[in-house]
Amino acid sequence: MVNEARNFIVSSSPHIKDEGTISKAMRDVFIALIPVTLVAIYFFRLYAVFFIAVCLVTAILTELLFRNLMNRKARPGDWSALLTGLFVALLFPASTPWWQGVLATFLAVGVAKELVGGLGWNRFNPALFGRVALILLAPLFAFVYSWFEPLNVYFGPIDVMTQATPLAMMKMGLEMPPLGQLFLAFPGGAMSEVSPLAILIGAAYLLYKKHLSWRIPLSILATVVVLTLISGGNPLYHLVTGGLLLGSFFMATDWVTSPFTEKGKIIFGVAIGILIVIFRIGFSITEGVAYSILIMNFFVPYIERKTSRSHFGKIKAVPVPMANQK
Amino acid sequence: MEVKKFTGGISIPHYKSFTEHKEIKEASLPGELIIPLLQHTGAPNEPLVKVGDKVKAGQKIGETDKFVSAPIHASLSGTVTAIEPRSYLTGQMVNSIVIAVDEKQDELELSDVDVETVTKEEVVNAIKEAGIVGMGGAAFPTAVKLSPPPDKEIDALIINGCECEPFLTCDHRLMLEKPEELLRGIELIMKMLSVDKAYLCIEDNKDDAIEAVRQKNTNPQIVLLRMPTKYPQGSEKHLVKAALDREIPSGGLPFDVGAIIQNVGTCVAIYEAVRYKKPLIERVVTVTGQNLNDPQNLMVKIGTPIGHLIEECGGIVKEPAKVVIGGPMTGKAQQNLGVPVVKGTTGVIVLPPDMAIEDMEYYDCVRCCKCVEHCPMLLYPNQLSIFCEAKMIEEADEWNALDCIECGICAYVCPSKRPIVQLIQRTKPLIREMQSKK
Numbered sequence: 001m002v003n004e005a006r007n008f009i010v011s012s013s014p015h016i017k018d019e020g021t022i023s024k025a026m027r028d029v030f031i032a033l034i035p036v037t038l039v040a041i042y043f044f045r046l047y048a049v050f051f052i053a054v055c056l057v058t059a060i061l062t063e064l065l066f067r068n069l070m071n072r073k074a075r076p077g078d079w080s081a082l083l084t085g086l087f088v089a090l091l092f093p094a095s096t097p098w099w100q101g102v103l104a105t106f107l108a109v110g111v112a113k114e115l116v117g118g119l120g121w122n123r124f125n126p127a128l129f130g131r132v133a134l135i136l137l138a139p140l141f142a143f144v145y146s147w148f149e150p151l152n153v154y155f156g157p158i159d160v161m162t163q164a165t166p167l168a169m170m171k172m173g174l175e176m177p178p179l180g181q182l183f184l185a186f187p188g189g190a191m192s193e194v195s196p197l198a199i200l201i202g203a204a205y206l207l208y209k210k211h212l213s214w215r216i217p218l219s220i221l222a223t224v225v226v227l228t229l230i231s232g233g234n235p236l237y238h239l240v241t242g243g244l245l246l247g248s249f250f251m252a253t254d255w256v257t258s259p260f261t262e263k264g265k266i267i268f269g270v271a272i273g274i275l276i277v278i279f280r281i282g283f284s285i286t287e288g289v290a291y292s293i294l295i296m297n298f299f300v301p302y303i304e305r306k307t308s309r310s311h312f313g314k315i316k317a318v319p320v321p322m323a324n325q326k
Numbered sequence: 327m328e329v330k331k332f333t334g335g336i337s338i339p340h341y342k343s344f345t346e347h348k349e350i351k352e353a354s355l356p357g358e359l360i361i362p363l364l365q366h367t368g369a370p371n372e373p374l375v376k377v378g379d380k381v382k383a384g385q386k387i388g389e390t391d392k393f394v395s396a397p398i399h400a401s402l403s404g405t406v407t408a409i410e411p412r413s414y415l416t417g418q419m420v421n422s423i424v425i426a427v428d429e430k431q432d433e434l435e436l437s438d439v440d441v442e443t444v445t446k447e448e449v450v451n452a453i454k455e456a457g458i459v460g461m462g463g464a465a466f467p468t469a470v471k472l473s474p475p476p477d478k479e480i481d482a483l484i485i486n487g488c489e490c491e492p493f494l495t496c497d498h499r500l501m502l503e504k505p506e507e508l509l510r511g512i513e514l515i516m517k518m519l520s521v522d523k524a525y526l527c528i529e530d531n532k533d534d535a536i537e538a539v540r541q542k543n544t545n546p547q548i549v550l551l552r553m554p555t556k557y558p559q560g561s562e563k564h565l566v567k568a569a570l571d572r573e574i575p576s577g578g579l580p581f582d583v584g585a586i587i588q589n590v591g592t593c594v595a596i597y598e599a600v601r602y603k604k605p606l607i608e609r610v611v612t613v614t615g616q617n618l619n620d621p622q623n624l625m626v627k628i629g630t631p632i633g634h635l636i637e638e639c640g641g642i643v644k645e646p647a648k649v650v651i652g653g654p655m656t657g658k659a660q661q662n663l664g665v666p667v668v669k670g671t672t673g674v675i676v677l678p679p680d681m682a683i684e685d686m687e688y689y690d691c692v693r694c695c696k697c698v699e700h701c702p703m704l705l706y707p708n709q710l711s712i713f714c715e716a717k718m719i720e721e722a723d724e725w726n727a728l729d730c731i732e733c734g735i736c737a738y739v740c741p742s743k744r745p746i747v748q749l750i751q752r753t754k755p756l757i758r759e760m761q762s763k764k
Binding site: 007008009010011012013014015016017018020021022024025117118119120121211213255256258260261308309310311312313314 | 332333334338339417492563567573574575576577578646647648649650654655656657658659660661675677681682683684686689690691692693694695696698702703704705706708709725726729732734735737738739740741742743745747748751
């Protein structure tokens, strides 16, 4: 048998591989979003279930459509489109007309992701892109809104749905609900804004699974706290309101659209923090988190170029000590 | 003594339990030896024998007058049956001397030199004559490595006993079973280089070997360093960094920072070459893997086909299998069991079907940064893989592709299963070509 050439499997090294895969990572993000989703369903009942379902289905169909159009093969077990769909859904209030969810998801999965080359090539966070596109398109909807009105679904009254968001209350100078309640759960606004606690539980899971870099969320939150303190506001209210926590832990940390350099992650986070405070305090815009992250997404390649580390051996050789000095 | 850490690297499963407690066993004689004329870094040897010649064990059968080279010897007595290209572990064909092994073998003729009184010149000559090359895998001629340019001052000898590749235990067993020979070998090298400090570096997953060497060591100039178990601790650059806290400059060699590195197997071979005038005709090979019936550490004659070793270890359990020469992170998968063990062969690993991964389908980079986090050269493998895949040679050079040591960590951790190392390997010659045109 010595010279016998048999068919052995030949491939390049390394011959052992870590078990981590993209679909496992995506699945972990899904698991991390379970608390937020459950809270949304608890407060908004069928409205939440229906809106989330619409976005998920749209995400799958959009991906299928674009993959066929662009002749691109799918990854087996790729959860990324579904994940984008879920993120889009959670960025809206549960009472949003379903066709807006369809449009936002279509733009997120189709335009922001598939059209530019698919997962890995997108420059902007797809879910935020879809959400912000709808905000910017809102003036147009004024005309079409009435056409779609008969299509709206109605699952009965839910009181909390029309409640003002804490961030809006802050702007209007209304008396704020107690911090503890805001932290635990305070329905109003987007489904993802209801419970900071639920978001932190999810984020803790992602940190534990090592999918999250702490550098980005920490630098965003620290910047927001410092700047609101300087401007005389109460940073705690800023931390628990609006999309700040979801944005910091789940959106700004998106692998594809954040810098891959360590210093870059901190610069990215600090810049997002500064923008958020400018939007919130300077312009009173409640969607500041979404705008800030998208703006900084654009600068990622420049940040990376300026902050790349020096590699091993780049330093000049140190003078060798004499043999007898040791 | 305090051991510094290097940035990056990763802890990976060891898979060493198959053989780490098994004593080194003499392998049975093969029917045929295939001794490649080129099995080191440098110039190939010219054959000193012709077809039909009778050769004795230990007889020199190939040599060249080129400086960077090492002669080859017949590992057993027999008859030369062919001098022809045979498949080599890299997949290429290499001109080799084929010997039909005699059934009756005479005892190898050995001298007994007093190592206390031996001169520097005698040590160099013995190493050169014995055909010793680096036995950790790189196979660089040792006599050349131990003759650094006169303008480089060497103040430290580092002995590499890390054996950071999973599965391999040949160095581990050698340190455990031949600590005396190892220490005497180290002293000979120190004498030859006129250095007064040697650092013997062993990873902390081999505490029994550390203990064995510590008990035998009476020389205060030989310092034992217990290294953290982290891949690629045994890489030249990272070992110098960890042991001496000196960083070898990009494109440089250990002697640029005053260090010379030798593998523990090489030290033992040097001792035997000086003391007994024994040529390098055998070495320890770890024959292992989940897919092998009886994994062993074997003392193998150079030129033995790996198929013979696999049979000696009870054969392959299940096919399809993957047979790797070297460690699983950097070794080469083999198509043909007729490939011989050479001086730099550390292990033969038979991987089971579920680990016998074929070139996998891979996906786009999602910039998860796991490779960036673990790259011991502090490169950006994610960027490199994209540039190399797209044949963007200038960009790959800008992002320092040439500094990649091909340790395999990036491809190991990549969740998109991108063959990052392979992509970089393929691009390096293109970068050199581009640079030479400039």
